[in-house]
Amino acid sequence: MARDEDDIIFQKLRQNVQRNFPREDDKNNYSMNNYKNENYSNKDSLIILETQRNIEKITDLSSKIDDAELTPALKEMISILEEMVNYSKANKEGEKKLEKINEYHLPTAVKMLNSYIDFCNFPVKNANMEKTAxxxxxxxxxxxxxxxSMLVEMNQNKLMDINSDIDVLKTMLEKDGL
Known part of the structure; x- marks a missing residue:
């Protein structure tokens, strides 16, 4: 399944390149028919696609974990990541944070969750395994x-922009005598 997801991402990248940098001799013109995955919008960047893919992985791993502390924490993580994706779809500067998260944080979290599942399913447990879990x-x-914190920071930037717009509008209204 991961290979199919990789193929979709690479196909999306090729289509974006073809659409944005067409060549006269290119016989494979961009077409929406070439990209038939309902999970992803054509407007989504590769960073957003990668984040959505990581959310799917974490969701899948979460379904295999039954722990009083970890299960709610994973649901919260999924919710936060989905909020970050939604913000980034509307505000491109959010993608910088997502890119950083996708480079290390999420792949490492996925790796740790896989290990956690292995530790929990191992027939014989020792103190080291329980400590690591x-x-x-x-x-x-x-x-x-x-x-x-990153999500709050993303929204802080938007809040600062809005406050700046409010101040400018107030100044212009005062200047116009209103």
Whole structure:
């Protein structure tokens, strides 16, 4: 399945290049019929697509975990990431944060969650495995706090822009005597 997702992302990249940089000798003109995946909008950037793919991976892994602390933390992570994606779709500057998150944070989280599942399903457990599983739970909770901060920061930038617009409009109205 991951290979199919990679193919979709690479196909999307090729289509974007063809659409934005057409060549006269290019016989494969961009067509919406070439891209038939309802999960992704044509407007979505590769960064947003990669984030959505990571959300799907975390959702899948979450369904395999039954833990009183980790399960709600993963649901919260998914929710935060979805908010970040929604923000980034409307505000391109949000993609910079998503790019950073996709480079290290999410792939590492996915790797840790896979290990957590392996540890939990291992027939014989030792103290090291249980300690590592607890550390994974703690780091996922800490990652959520970092993601929340990033989401607040994203919205802070928008808030500053709006406040600037308000100040300019007030000044112009005062200048016009209104």
């Amino acid at each position: 607890q550390e994974i739970e703690n780091v996922i909770i800490k990652l959520n706090e970092a993601l929340k």
